[in-house]
Amino acid sequence: MARIEDVSSPARMAEPGEDISRDELSLATRNHGLPLEALRYDLTPPGLHYVLTHYDIPYVAEDADWELRIGGHVNRPIRLSMDNLRSYPQVTTRVTIECAGNGRALLTPRPVSQPWLVEAVGTADWTGVPLRALLAEADVRDGAVDAVFTGADHGVERGVEQDYQRALPLDTALGDTPEVLVAYAMNGAPLPPQHGRPLRLVVPGWYGMAHVKWLRDITVLDRPFTGFQQDVAYRIRQDPDDEGTPVSRIAPRALMVPPGFPDFMTRARVVRPGTTELEGRAWSGRAPVTAVEVSTDGARTWNEAVLDEPDEHRWSWRRWRFDWNAVPGEHELCARATDAEGRTQPLDQPWNRGGFANNLVQRIPVLCTEPS
Amino acid sequence: MARIEDVSSPARMAEPGEDISRDELSLATRNHGLPLEALRYDLTPPGLHYVLTHYDIPYVAEDADWELRIGGHVNRPIRLSMDNLRSYPQVTTRVTIECAGNGRALLTPRPVSQPWLVEAVGTADWTGVPLRALLAEADVRDGAVDAVFTGADHGVERGVEQDYQRALPLDTALGDTPEVLVAYAMNGAPLPPQHGRPLRLVVPGWYGMAHVKWLRDITVLDRPFTGFQQDVAYRIRQDPDDEGTPVSRIAPRALMVPPGFPDFMTRARVVRPGTTELEGRAWSGRAPVTAVEVSTDGARTWNEAVLDEPDEHRWSWRRWRFDWNAVPGEHELCARATDAEGRTQPLDQPWNRGGFANNLVQRIPVLCTEPS
Numbered sequence: 255m256a257r258i259e260d261v262s263s264p265a266r267m268a269e270p271g272e273d274i275s276r277d278e279l280s281l282a283t284r285n286h287g288l289p290l291e292a293l294r295y296d297l298t299p300p301g302l303h304y305v306l307t308h309y310d311i312p313y314v315a316e317d318a319d320w321e322l323r324i325g326g327h328v329n330r331p332i333r334l335s336m337d338n339l340r341s342y343p344q345v346t347t348r349v350t351i352e353c354a355g356n357g358r359a360l361l362t363p364r365p366v367s368q369p370w371l372v373e374a375v376g377t378a379d380w381t382g383v384p385l386r387a388l389l390a391e392a393d394v395r396d397g398a399v400d401a402v403f404t405g406a407d408h409g410v411e412r413g414v415e416q417d418y419q420r421a422l423p424l425d426t427a428l429g430d431t432p433e434v435l436v437a438y439a440m441n442g443a444p445l446p447p448q449h450g451r452p453l454r455l456v457v458p459g460w461y462g463m464a465h466v467k468w469l470r471d472i473t474v475l476d477r478p479f480t481g482f483q484q485d486v487a488y489r490i491r492q493d494p495d496d497e498g499t500p501v502s503r504i505a506p507r508a509l510m511v512p513p514g515f516p517d518f519m520t521r522a523r524v525v526r527p528g529t530t531e532l533e534g535r536a537w538s539g540r541a542p543v544t545a546v547e548v549s550t551d552g553a554r555t556w557n558e559a560v561l562d563e564p565d566e567h568r569w570s571w572r573r574w575r576f577d578w579n580a581v582p583g584e585h586e587l588c589a590r591a592t593d594a595e596g597r598t599q600p601l602d603q604p605w606n607r608g609g610f611a612n613n614l615v616q617r618i619p620v621l622c623t624e625p626s
Numbered sequence: 627m628a629r630i631e632d633v634s635s636p637a638r639m640a641e642p643g644e645d646i647s648r649d650e651l652s653l654a655t656r657n658h659g660l661p662l663e664a665l666r667y668d669l670t671p672p673g674l675h676y677v678l679t680h681y682d683i684p685y686v687a688e689d690a691d692w693e694l695r696i697g698g699h700v701n702r703p704i705r706l707s708m709d710n711l712r713s714y715p716q717v718t719t720r721v722t723i724e725c726a727g728n729g730r731a732l733l734t735p736r737p738v739s740q741p742w743l744v745e746a747v748g749t750a751d752w753t754g755v756p757l758r759a760l761l762a763e764a765d766v767r768d769g770a771v772d773a774v775f776t777g778a779d780h781g782v783e784r785g786v787e788q789d790y791q792r793a794l795p796l797d798t799a800l801g802d803t804p805e806v807l808v809a810y811a812m813n814g815a816p817l818p819p820q821h822g823r824p825l826r827l828v829v830p831g832w833y834g835m836a837h838v839k840w841l842r843d844i845t846v847l848d849r850p851f852t853g854f855q856q857d858v859a860y861r862i863r864q865d866p867d868d869e870g871t872p873v874s875r876i877a878p879r880a881l882m883v884p885p886g887f888p889d890f891m892t893r894a895r896v897v898r899p900g901t902t903e904l905e906g907r908a909w910s911g912r913a914p915v916t917a918v919e920v921s922t923d924g925a926r927t928w929n930e931a932v933l934d935e936p937d938e939h940r941w942s943w944r945r946w947r948f949d950w951n952a953v954p955g956e957h958e959l960c961a962r963a964t965d966a967e968g969r970t971q972p973l974d975q976p977w978n979r980g981g982f983a984n985n986l987v988q989r990i991p992v993l994c995t996e997p998s
Binding site: 256257258260261262263272273274275276277278279280281282283284285286287289291292294299300301302303305307308309310311313359366367369370371373408409410411412415446447448449512515516517518519520521522523524582583584621622623624 | 647652741819884895954956
């Protein structure tokens with residue numbers, strides 16, 4: 255008897271010393287992170303922005319055939335074509351999106367899933383219609399609690415067949431800080447297929463799981479949404495039976511462009527002696543980043559980096575830089591961000607079963623060669 | 627004493643049963659394959675085309691500052707700006723490029739390097755200037771043997787610090803089948819950074835290592851080129867001491883869009899009973915593909931697929947399709963291409979130390995559910 259449960263597997267932790275499995279590799283060859291040298295770009299070129307898709311990327315032959323339905327606990331259910339959506343006043347917001355599972359493969363024990371190291375991030379200008387304008391038109395009824403967003407991507411996860419679905423609390427869906435977008439363009443062009451063509455949700459400041467791609471339905475509920483991606487996955491738990499807390503906004507993080515040049519296989523870095531400008535980006539979905547510190551001695555001592563002035567892009571990463579006088583020998587470089595609410599990054603990563611919301615301080619071993 | 631050799635490692639094979647190492651994962655999170663559902667596109671959207679970079683992606687702030695030098699064993703060394711290059715008659719060629727290491731992670735023992743399964747491929751329209759036009763202008767001298775192409779990407783590999791360099795035999799560089807391009811556009815837009823912005827070589831029919839990205843120098847030699855990527859890497863060898871044979875043209879391969887929908891973690895496929903159209907693409911850099919066969923019983927029996935008619939795109943993959951009557955149970959789907967020179971794909975992959983030029987028949991386990 256052929257059963258879907260037979261092709262699916264429960265959540266598991268890697269055994270002590272277990273390297274990356276074939277299943278994890280199958281995800282890692284499809285999905286990809288931001289090559290860290292691309293932190294140099296304010297706006298990540300689309301093919302360098304991190305991508306995680308749970309199931310297959312839906313094939314959409316004609317954007318013109320796409321329809322977004324809005325219904326549920328509303329007085330005026332509506333259906334919108336792409337042309338309808340483009341007739342609304344449009345908003346463009348620069349947003350840094352990070353995968354909720356970034357850093358998972360650095361945890362011990364390692365939750366077996368997409369095995370990110372530190373690179374699951376990217377920044378783009380997203381253009382679309384504010385969600386609250388669409389919900390106002392649908393006229394949400396009193397007593398509404400959650401808005402559920404359904405993508406066209408379909409698959410199985412831990413035995414549960416599903417369309418990808420996530421909800422936002424109604425006050426978040428209707429809020430203006432952040433202003434949630436139903437987006438149809440990325441960096442001024444139609445969305446690439448892997449970023450949700452033709453339509454996706456963008457929830458500035460929230461981890462990637464909230465930014466539902468291939469968005470085809472918004473249903474308002476008068477009770478909390480209890481779907482798989484809301485109540486089973488994407489919760490921070492120590493034990494399977496914990497109720498846990500939902501994954502939501504992005505914790506502060508700084509990443510550095512690895513200086514010098516790499517070894518192909520070990521990715522170890524080599525620099526020449528002398529002044530090397532270290533640079534990178536820092537972000538937080540909680541509050542603006544207010545400081546970045548750099549260590550060149552493996553987090554023993556820290557120095558203040560120069561952070562770019564705040565600009566109008568509240569939800570985008572900020573550039574930072576630091577001049578390092580590299581001397582021959584082995585070094586370990588680190589960077590650490592702090593936000594306006596005093597949150598910063600740990601040197602020892604708290605663990606959770608899903609491997610979510612990690613922001614361990616990045617460590618980059620560097621070899622500085624002798625003068626030539 | 628800090629030595630570059632200390633951060634680099636020699637070539638090695640994975641131990642029996644050894645899973646994917648942290649070093650391999652570091653490559654797999656940066657580089658990425660084609661998600662196989664994207665085989666549906668004639669032209670791969672740029673962010674879905676496979677990417678392999680040996681070192682860092684060079685950061686090019688201004689294309690206008692780029693200069694291509696052509697020199698060595700020529701009578702008239704030249705330097706060309708991007709504007710100069712765009713003033714030549716331009717050619718656009720549709721080319722399927724596959725990484726020479728595609729399939730490496732399926733080998734036993736597994737050569738430790740970028741751990742591709744089957745997905746390192748993509749197809750694009752490349753626009754640029756025929757290399758032979760530029761070499762004619764530089765006026766190659768009698769006795770020339772090789773043309774060496776140098777990229778701006780710099781790193782270390784097995785202890786050897788280097789710019790990425792590869793050569794073509796002069797008759798290939800000057801040939802018209804294939805016609806080699808110095809390309810500045812991909813699918814009608816400037817090259818994305820990860821595909822060589824602003825300039826790369828495109829060698830239709832050859833594996834990816836020949837298509838030098840971030841191209842800044844072409845040097846004609848009156849002797850064979852013996853650089854690292856030519857004489858050490860990218861050779862097919864059984865033992866480290868073998869002279870080996872160089873990796874060059876792409877072996878025939880067919881890939882299938884995995885039908886139905888996936889399990890997130892196992893990537894196993896689920897289909898409903900009934901007629902399912904299987905489809906995919908097939909290519910060979912040796913000779914045009916003349917047949918694709920499909921097996922739905924794990925390569926025990928084979929059926930002829932319907933191959934699209936040949937068109938003007940000699941160097942591009944061809945679409946194929948096959949109607950499968952799926953019945954409940956477990957199945958294993960396979961596809962196999964044959965080219966006009968009679969080359970086909972093995973069911974047991976011959977092994978080589980670098981894990982190059984693999985074209986093992988793809989196998990896709992599929993569960994067909996009971997009627998609902």
